[in-house]
Amino acid sequence: xxxxxxxxxxxxxxxxxxxxxxxxxxxxxxxxxxxxxxxxxxxxxxxxxxxxxxxxxxxxxxxxxxxxxxxxxxxxxxxxxxxxxxxxxxxxxxxxxxxxxxxxxxxxxxxxxxxxxxxxxxxxxxxxxxxxxxxxxxxxxxxxxxxxxxxxxxxxxxxxxxxxxxxxxxxxxxxxxxxxxxxxxxxxxxxxxxxxxxxxxxxxxxxxxxxxxxxxxxxxxxxxxxxxxxxxxxxxxxxxxxxxxxxxxxxxxxxxxxxxxxxxxxxxxxxxxxxxxxxxxxxxxxxxxxxxxxxxxxxxxxxxxxxxxxxxxxxxxxxxxxxxxxxxxxxxxxxxxxxxxxxxxxxxxxxxxxxxxxxxxxxxxxxxxxxxxxxxxxxxxxxxxxxxxxxxxxxxxxxxxxxxxxxxxxxxxxxxxx
Amino acid sequence: xxxxxxxxxxxxxxxxxxxxxxxxxxxxxxxxxxxxxxxxxxxxxxxxxxxxxxxxxxxxxxxxxxxxxxxxxxxxxxxxxxxxxxxxxxxxxxxxxxxxxxxxxxxxxxxxxxxxxxxxxxxxxxxxxxxxxxxxxxxxxxxxxxxxxxxxxxxxxxxxxxxxxxxxxxxx
Numbered sequence: 165x166x167x168x169x170x171x172x173x174x175x176x177x178x179x180x181x182x183x184x185x186x187x188x189x190x191x192x193x194x195x196x197x198x199x200x201x202x203x204x205x206x207x208x209x210x211x212x213x214x215x216x217x218x219x220x221x222x223x224x225x226x227x228x229x230x231x232x233x234x235x236x237x238x239x240x241x242x243x244x245x246x247x248x249x250x251x252x253x254x255x256x257x258x259x260x261x262x263x264x265x266x267x268x269x270x271x272x273x274x275x276x277x278x279x280x281x282x283x284x285x286x287x288x289x290x291x292x293x294x295x296x297x298x299x300x301x302x303x304x305x306x307x308x309x310x311x312x313x314x315x316x317x318x319x320x321x322x323x324x325x326x327x328x329x330x331x332x333x334x335x336x337x338x339x340x341x342x343x344x345x346x347x348x349x350x351x352x353x354x355x356x357x358x359x360x361x362x363x364x365x366x367x368x369x370x371x372x373x374x375x376x377x378x379x380x381x382x383x384x385x386x387x388x389x390x391x392x393x394x395x396x397x398x399x400x401x402x403x404x405x406x407x408x409x410x411x412x413x414x415x416x417x418x419x420x421x422x423x424x425x426x427x428x429x430x431x432x433x434x435x436x437x438x439x440x441x442x443x444x445x446x447x448x449x450x451x452x453x454x455x456x457x458x459x460x461x462x463x464x465x466x467x468x469x470x471x472x473x474x475x476x477x478x479x480x481x482x483x484x485x486x487x488x489x490x491x492x493x494x495x496x497x498x499x500x501x502x503x504x505x506x507x508x509x510x511x512x513x514x515x516x517x518x519x520x521x522x523x524x525x526x527x528x529x530x531x532x533x534x535x536x537x538x539x540x541x542x543x544x545x546x547x548x549x550x551x552x553x554x555x556x557x558x559x560x561x562x563x564x565x566x567x568x569x570x571x572x573x574x575x576x577x578x579x580x581x582x
Numbered sequence: 583x584x585x586x587x588x589x590x591x592x593x594x595x596x597x598x599x600x601x602x603x604x605x606x607x608x609x610x611x612x613x614x615x616x617x618x619x620x621x622x623x624x625x626x627x628x629x630x631x632x633x634x635x636x637x638x639x640x641x642x643x644x645x646x647x648x649x650x651x652x653x654x655x656x657x658x659x660x661x662x663x664x665x666x667x668x669x670x671x672x673x674x675x676x677x678x679x680x681x682x683x684x685x686x687x688x689x690x691x692x693x694x695x696x697x698x699x700x701x702x703x704x705x706x707x708x709x710x711x712x713x714x715x716x717x718x719x720x721x722x723x724x725x726x727x728x729x730x731x732x733x734x735x736x737x738x739x740x741x742x743x744x745x746x747x748x749x750x751x752x753x754x
Contacts, residue, residue, distance in 0.1 A: 178648050178678050185670045189667040190717075193665060290619055295615040344722055345721065366725050
């Protein structure tokens with residue numbers, strides 16, 4: 165026996181080493197995916213690797229920011245101008261859409277519909293991956309110390325990225341949606357068909373469980389359905405790139421993720437979701453044109469101070485510093501009035517002041533401006549304000565907040581940004 | 583030029599300093615975790631596997647090879663989401679096989695290195711999938727297109743990498 169073992173010494177050791185590892189695997193599998201059993205050694209390994217990754221990422225982003233923010237500023241002015249125009253257009257678009265949203269909210273409240281939205285997020289930086297081409301995971305630089313826990317949704321501004329899988333003291337492991345073991349409940353935006361999104365060995369993403377007799381067309385947007393209770397409903401996931409007949413009675417649908425999963429740098433972890441019934445405005449019907457009119461400038465009787473500032477290509481905007489509360493014409497806040505050619509966007513952002521105005525009780529009792537009738541919006545053809553938005557009507561509506569403000573969902577915020 | 587050894591030929595066995603023995607696998611693991619996020623094409627590369635094959639072939643000792651493979655594989659498992667041991671088993675087999683083969687082949691030869699790396703890439707992938715599917719019950723799917731491309735990429739990269747790592751060898 166001894167001679168046999170000696171003769172096959174190498175093979176014997178190989179078998180023993182393999183047996184020990186198989187035994188270790190069996191123990192882990194028997195505990196059915198309980199990561200706690202191997203947590204300590206994982207912490208050691210992650211703790212040994214991630215400090216170097218953090219240092220490299222910090223150096224890399226520091227150098228890039230230095231270059232981008234202080235050296236390479238070519239085209240920034242033009243970009244800034246374009247973005248300002250874009251903001252103007254989007255603000256007006258928001259006004260138009262707010263009424264539709266209000267109607268939807270009213271209907272939802274009639275049906276006792278509960279809506280879920282993101283109320284708190286935490287920004288995190290991607291510092292590394294799992295070191296395997298077969299598993300698609302990333303490491304982020306926020307962990308248990310930052311309040312993270314498993315099964316939190318990880319997103320970007322473009323769409324869903326994945327979910328938190330394991331949490332370590334200062335880093336977390338995130339399973340991407342293109343990992344083979346990942347599964348996300350999704351629905352198609354137009355047809356509202358539901359399915360399961362899974363990753364493939366190639367790192368691609370497919371939509372499963374859609375019957376072959378359904379109509380799915382390339383280009384259709386895929387949204388989260390919220391079925392797995394991890395991702396809030398309605399977040400963008402990607403777009404359908406191809407549709408082919410698949411196995412059995414299901415379609416083989418390929419999806420291009422909206423977030424660039426291969427080049428993630430910063431992500432948002434959804435740390436808090438909120439579920440509430442939509443608040444429907446119980447008041448009368450409000451027209452988009454009226455809301456727009458409520459946001460338009462009004463000329464105070466006697467502006468205390470006017471300092472003309474000029475925005476290129478947008479006419480002169482007079483910034484009027486109103487007198488502090490207590491004075492007859494005061495508000496204690498800055499308001500902006502526009503010349504007939506000025507952009508109303510400069511005023512649109514001041515809605516809260518307008519919404520709280522009451523001609524009889526509030527110091528800022530701006531009278532309806534004649535200019536409101538003739539204001540035109542730069543870059544917005546046909547976006548002139550209707551001339552029949554009377555000042556009296558405006559005042560009446562100003563007693564309650566505009567729908568656009570009172571019902572808009574809270575945006576994805578980063579209130580824990582470090 | 584023959585690539586197999588005859589009984590009369592002396593097999594050259596190398597050893598490595600402790601910093602190299604520990605540092606090179608750790609750097610490989612670090613790069614494997616770090617680079618694919620910056621260079622997506624790097625996800626095809628399995629640096630820890632290449633390092634395992636290199637050390638196994640250079641030492642030409644099956645026991646040293648299997649322990650090197652086990653250590654690198656288990657550490658790689660610790661960074662991933664799956665149970666620890668899948669890469670460990672796969673790289674143990676590769677370490678043992680590569681060192682056993684290293685005793686019979688002239689692994690200084692570029693062609694032999696290319697072939698050995700290509701073959702052991704598939705051995706590694708095969709063992710990994712077998713363990714993952716039938717022992718851990720993971721729902722992994724094999725992709726031939728990905729496997730073939732990754733095998734060739736690793737084999738080409740391995741030849742270059744071995745050439746660099748040859749400079750760290752010490753004669754026994």
